[in-house]
Amino acid sequence: MSEDNNELLPDLDLRLTESNPDDLYDRAPCGYCSCLPDGTLVRLNQTLLGWLGYRREELVARRCLQELFTIGGQLHYETHGAPLLLLQDQVRELSYSLRCKDGRMRPVLLNAVLVRTAEGQPLVIQATLFDITERRKYEQELLRTKQLAEEQREQLARANEQLVSKNEQLTRINADLDSFVYTASHDLKQPIDNMAGLFEELKSAATFHDPQAAPMLTMFEGALRQILSTIQGLTEVVQQQRALEQxxxxxxxxxxxxxxxxxxxxxxxxxxxxxxxxxxxxxxxxxxxxxxxxxxxxxxxxxxxxxxxxxxxxxxxxxxxxxxxxxxxxxxxxxxxxxxxxxxxxxxxxxxxxxxxxxxxxxxxxxxxxxxxxxxxxxxxxxxxxxxxxxxxxxxx
CATH class of the missing domain: 3.30.565.10 (Histidine kinase-like ATPase, C-terminal domain)
Structure with missing residues (x-):
C-alpha cells in the first residue's frame, strides 16, 4: 500500500527477484577480471571479453592484465599501480586504454583490490574496469573548446594591440595634419594678402583698353577672395578644434x-x-x-x-x-x-x-x-x- 493513497501497487513478476551470481558477474555493465599478483589473468567476465574481442581461452592463464594496456599504460601499472596495490591493498580510478584485438583503443578507469591469505601473503587481484569512452570524448571536446577559446583570445588580444596601434597612428596623423593645415594656411596668408594689395594698386594705377579686361579683373578679384576665405576657414577650423579639445x-x-x-x-x-x-x-x-x-x-x-x-x-x-x-x-x-x-x-x-x-x-x-x-x-x-x-x-x- 502506498502511504499517500490506498491504491495497490502492481504485482511484481517473481522472475525479477531471482538472481544468478554468475549471470550478474558476466553481464555486468562494467568489466570484471581476477588475476594473480604478477598480473596473470585467471578470470574475465563476458562484458570485458566483449570489449576486447578475445575468446576466454586466448587470455586466461596466457596473458597478464597489464598486457591489455598500451605501452604507456603497462609502464604506469608496473611502476605505479602494482606497487600501490602491494602497499595499500587497493587502487582507485587509474586511467588506462585497453588494446582491443581489432586494434581499437577503449579508455577505462581501473579500480582494484588485493586479496591476501590468512598469513598476509598476496593471493589474487580483483579488478573492475569502467568504460569512459563517452567521458573521454567529452573531455577532449572540452579541451578543444578551451584551446579554441585560447586561440580566439590571443587573436583578439593581437587585434586589440593592432587597433590601439592604429588609433595611436591616426591620432598622430590627425595632429600632424592639423599642424600642417595651420602652418600652411598661416604661411600662405601673407603672400595672398600681398597679392590682394598689389591687385588693388594695379586697379587704381593702371589703365586697361581691352574690353575683356574688366570682367577678367572681376574674376581675378573673386578668385582672390575665395583663396582668402579658404585659408581663413582652414585656420579657424584648426584653432577652434584645438581650443575645444581642452x-x-x-x-x-x-x-x-x-x-x-x-x-x-x-x-x-x-x-x-x-x-x-x-x-x-x-x-x-x-x-x-x-x-x-x-x-x-x-x-x-x-x-x-x-x-x-x-x-x-x-x-x-x-x-x-x-x-x-x-x-x-x-x-x-x-x-x-x-x-x-x-x-x-x-x-x-x-x-x-x-x-x-x-x-x-x-x-x-x-x-x-x-x-x-x-x-x-x-x-x-x-x-x-x-x-x-x-x-x-x-x-x-
Missing amino acids: LPAEEVALQSFTEDIIRGLQPMYAPYATPFVLDFGAVPTLRMARSSLHSMLYNLLSNALKYAMPGRAPHIRVSTEAAGDRVVLVVQDNGRGIDLTRHSKELFQLFRRFHPDVEGSGMGLYLVNRLVHQVGGQVEVDSTVDQGTTFRIYLPR
Missing part, C-alpha cells in the same frame, strides 16, 4: 543658452517675425563643453536661416528627445533642403557646398559633425529638396 564639459540649460544664440542671429531674420520654436521639455539640460555646444547650434541655426526657401518665411524648430542613455537634439527647418541621393556621402566634407548661389565657406556641417563625434555622438540627417531638413544629433547623457 574645454571641460558642464551642465547647460538649453532654453536660455539657445535664446542667447538666437539673439545673435537677429540680423539674419530681421525681415520676418521670430522664426524659432524651442521645446526642451523632454531634456531641459545637456552636459557638454559650452563652446562646443555654442558652435554646433550656431552653425545649424545660421544655416537654417541662410538656406531658407526664397519667398517662404523660415520656420525652425529646436527640441530634445530622450533615447535611453542618449539625448537627441533635433533642429528642423523648412528651407531649401539637400538632395541626399546625390550628396549624402559628401554632406560633412570640408568646404563642400550644395547651394553655390548662397554665400558660405562650406565649413559649418564639417565642424558640427566633428564636434559631435568628439563627444562620442552621431548625426543623422533627413532632407527633402524644397521642403526642409532635419538634423538629429545623438549625444551621450
